[in-house]
Amino acid sequence: MQEDFLHYVWKYLKFDVLRATTAQHEALDILSVGQHNTNSGPDFFNAQIKIGEQFWAGNVEIHVKASEWFVHNHEQDKAYDNVILHVVWEHDTNIFRKDNSCLATLELKKFVDNTLFENYKNLLTSPYRKWINCEQDFAQVDNFVIDHWLERLYFERLERKSETILRLLETSKNDWESVLFQLLAKNFGLKVNGDSFLSFAQSVPYSVVRKVQSNIDQLEALFFGQAGLLDDEVQDPYFMQLAKNYQFLKQKFKLENSHVMPVKFFRLRPPNFPTIRLSQLAMLYHGYQNLFSKLMAIETLEVYYKVFKVSATQYWDKHYSFNSASKASKKVMSKSFINLLLINTIIPVKFSYSKYLGKDIDDEIISLIQSMSSEKNSIVEKFDSLKPISKSALQSQALLQLKNSYCEKNRCLQCGIGNTLLTRN
Structure with missing residues (x-):
């Protein structure tokens, strides 16, 4: 069990929300899961929940076991004084605030569908070494899901390049x-x-x-x-x-x-x-x-x-x-060299410049990148061996982003393809 899975379950409410109660047997109504925090401090900021008849607004902290609260010394850290709910997989101890009141706890394992948990284990905890975690199931993912996710990944890649370009612009x-x-x-x-x-x-x-x-x-x-x-x-x-x-x-x-x-x-x-x-x-x-x-x-x-x-x-x-x-x-x-210049320089600069001017040229960018042939490299060829999906430079660029920013970092829970495999029956 990894904490990332619990973050995913909480953030996207992938559990029986209607039946959920606290470990202290109080009714729980989740109005807002809050804002996911990837830096230090509680895992979710500004959540809104109702426990019994009491409305709460504050932060949510997530652990695999409730006792990890003490392992991480949160009881000594003022940043955790505003935690209103402790979300855990296993509730092995109660947590008390400084005024000795018990911190409400949600034990997720009672409310998460077993199929979701089994899919998670199969995806991320396989004992067999694979090129990517979903290697065995990649071909079964619907083309619409893959195409939609790759388009998003391509623009994510452009956004990352845009940050470098705008720093150069400043200097x-x-x-x-x-x-x-x-x-x-x-x-x-x-x-x-x-x-x-x-x-x-x-x-x-x-x-x-x-x-x-x-x-x-x-x-x-x-x-x-x-x-x-x-x-x-x-x-x-x-x-x-x-x-x-x-x-x-x-x-x-x-x-x-x-x-x-x-x-x-x-x-x-x-x-x-x-x-x-x-x-x-x-x-x-x-x-x-x-x-x-x-x-x-x-x-x-x-x-x-x-x-x-x-x-x-x-x-x-x-x-x-x-x-x-x-x-x-x-x-x-050559045309192949010009394509490299377009893919790696001209289109990213064009995207950054339009962003700088406050203009939306996404459709123009898509039309241009899709008019170029898919790049040939080991990553694209391996994905195509699992399922032929790289039809243009948009897909080949997106597949590089997928492999390097998601697959290599086991970010299956943040991946559109991984999500599809997690929630299948």
């Missing part, structure tokens, strides 16, 4: 173009160089990017130089020209890059080399003076593809790194 003095630049840079670096690219972007005042973006030679030199890719001595005419441009910019704008994390080439496919991605990023910003406004106004996937269909500068047609020639090919951003 950027409400400059949305600067926030977009930092996040785009991070995601151009992918997992291997994401943190390095972010540190490079944060080392450059966005005002400097604005001043040089009309000149692609200077813009590319700025990006390469701040990322530390021009620190070596390379006998390559293009490298030497970039280095010369960068030294001019570094002196003119008093730039510093000593805290920028070094980029990596190891275990990367050549199209994802930091040289190629930084050049593509430079070309993107060279092509659009007000990229943020442009991207926020777009509503369809096809238009996004047109905006992001940029290639690295001409030198990179025959190179992946300096001083090492390769077979000629235009280094154009």
